[in-house]
Amino acid sequence: MSNDRFKCPNCGSENIQNYEVIYTGGRSSNVSTTESVYVGSDFGVGHATTSGNSVSHLAQTCAPPAKQESYGxxxxxxxxVLSLVSALFHPIAAVIILIALFMLYRSMNKDVEEYNTKEYPKLYNQWLHSYYCHRCGHRFIIK
Ligand SMILES: [Zn+2]
Structure with missing residues (x-):
């Protein structure tokens, strides 16, 4: 098996990093200075200072996908409340509005549920295999 798959497909650099590592590494609650030396086909020294509760811009762009919240x-x-208010005007209107809003509520939650059970796992899995090239900034997925 070749190690070529752990190289940037754009520039061939081995200076690539997984999104998960960038994201967790970019979040810090302390002031810290990080120095890192990359040894690969190219050589570089990284120097980064983070302070407070900041999240580095790069880490922000590598954030995992978020699950959608269902309407509670x-x-x-x-x-x-809307049904009761409409009941003041006409009792039938209250029933119609109650049914219509409840159906809307159900369909909105159905979309959320469908996203969380079908789309979200795909996006999360994609995120787990996403890489960033520190040399050229190329973003890609390694299966
Ligand atoms: Zn690259």
Missing amino acids: CGCLLVIV
């Missing part, structure tokens, strides 16, 4: 009880409360 607050949304149901809004539906009930």
